Amino acid sequence: MTRAVVVGAGITGACVTYHLARLGVRVHCLDTGQGSRGENTSAVSFARLSAFQQPTATRFRLAAAGIAEHRRLAGTLAPAAWWHPGGSMAWGLPDLTEHTERLRSWGYRVRWTDAAHAGSALDPGVRFTDPRAPVAVLPDEGWVDAPTLIGVLLAAAGDTGRATVEVARATTVVLRDGRVAGVRCADGREVQADAVVNAAGPGAATLAASAGAPLDSALADRSSLVADLLTSARPPRHVLRGPTLHVRGAGRGRLRVRSDQVDTSLAAGVPVPELVEDLLVRVRRMLPRATDATVARAVVATAVFPRRGHPCAGALPAVPGYHELVTNSGVTLGPLIGRLVAEELVTGQTDPLLYDCRPQDARVRTTSGRSPSPVPPS
Template sequence: MKTVGIVGAGVVGACVAFHLAQRGVHVHCVERARPGGLTTDVSFARLSAYQQSTYTRFELSHTGMFEHARLADRFDAAPWWHPTGGVAWSDGTGGRGASFAEEVDRLDAWGYRVVRADAARANREWEPGVVFPHSRVPVVRFPDEGWIDGPLLVAALIRAAEGSGYLTMWRGAVEDVEVRDGRVVALRLANQDRLAVDAVVNAAGPDTASVAATLGGLALTGTSTRSSLVVDLKTDGDPVRHVLRGAEAHVRSAGPGRVRVRSEQVDALLPAGPRSHAERDLVDNLVERAHRTLPALSSAVLDQARVGTATFPADGLPSVGALSALSGYYEAFANSGITLAPFIGRTLATQITTGEVHPLWSQCSPDRLRVAS
């Protein structure tokens, strides 16, 4: 493989580009915005295998978490990687509490590291500033969890790949994936630039379907989208030590003097369709939930509120690998993209250059997302 075109320079595309460049493959990476500046930047970016409904999905996420440590070891410093651990708790009610306990027991049985406590111990030892529903509510610490500064990771990967001499970045939109005799031969950009390639990786995130649509009868089916509101707050000091998965809000550090907040309940209220900003009442709702979870945030100042939209296969598994009906076309998009990105990058680069498919991708072929003819 001599030259590969990558559509998208979010965290998944950047990881693929880095690993291909490390293998001496020339890469053209096309991004319509700042690398890592769209979905990657708006993600809550938690490293976790929590709430995976099947063992296959759990194993992929768990593997992805440890792949981040492997990637960090390749750099002299990895300021994007924050293995803080995570803390989760139920809302203290019977129904939600029972499901929380079942989820934790399942993770424990699957080999996920779990430390159980009650709220009183959690306040003493882990998170003194959190308000739990009551002192005996079940609380769990997941030591291997953490969070990623997505844009910082993307910037480091692209800088390293460009420094190798094997990566060229292009700013613009892809208008067409050019195919000849059943094989990908070029990318055509909206400004009419033509990039000759031997293969293409569609890692365009929310634009994955529109890029795939240029293939005609091989357009994507069976995808879902999910929008999430994230709010960044400026704080005095650093009031949170772990990634918090509370009953009302999820809270994590976003660097010194900053925290990031989201809530499943608030996300459920978002209007359908892509958007970059949420209504003020939803922002206020989310901030109030954060205040109730961590009262120290009551003095925090709102920095920005944004809505990110992710596209992923509806069956919950990633789409990673080659499309059998078209030589040289690969896809890489997933739910929990930041957790999986380094693992996708390394293993997909291996597949592109050697043909070897990692066993964990056996159920993740892009073929399943096409209508059988």
């Protein structure tokens, strides 16, 4: 393996580009050109690191390994300005005890406290409606500044002398004699390569179809209204997962917020301006010190992910040289599956963590009519 093209410069594309370059592959990463790198999904996701609400032990192991990979990467690329491992707190959620005790049984660090202690000692300034409410504290979680991480990864890949990043839209996977020969861009150019990694996010299905590997029926999408707020209040120390609102810091004087209930209204067609006002009301109720909060940006972020819940990560044997990297929770999983897909591409060996993530299985299981397990929003 000497040359690879990675389509997509979001979190997963940047991660696989970085690891391919470190493994000695000449890699050409094609940014979509839709704004800043990762703007389609990575930069506007809630971007928390979490293994919470994983329905199976297999998905939990993948998420927990993803968090551990962030810690390892932060040590390799120090100082890690993108990494904010402050922990998270959850309360008032359906089946909270069941989810939390299942995590504990799988070896995840969890401790219980009550709202009175959480609001006075752990994260002063958070208002809980019931001071006796149980609060689950998950100390290994946190959040990620995805655009900063993407920039660091691509710069480090470039420093190897083996990676090139350019703004260009790949439209077609080029095949010759039944195997990958590169990609064709919207401007008519052909970028030649021995392998293509499809990390195109919302454009993944179109690129897969051009390779003769239809993916549409294997994918689902979910939209979420994510708002960045400006406030003079100090951001919370933890990622907050409350019954009506999720909040995290987003840098000095900034918050990032979303709500499951607001997203339900979004799907029902309620106008976005009304939903933004709804988010502000929820913020002021949970964080009384943030009464001055104003909206810096509000975006409807749409994530595309495999219906079965597991990522599509790795080679598709039916199309030699074609690899996929399509996933839910891309911020949590990106560094891990980016490294594992790069290693598989170079060595031909699949890590056991990817055994349930093979792209061919996503297609087979979708057409068999099996219903996927639900996955939480990232």
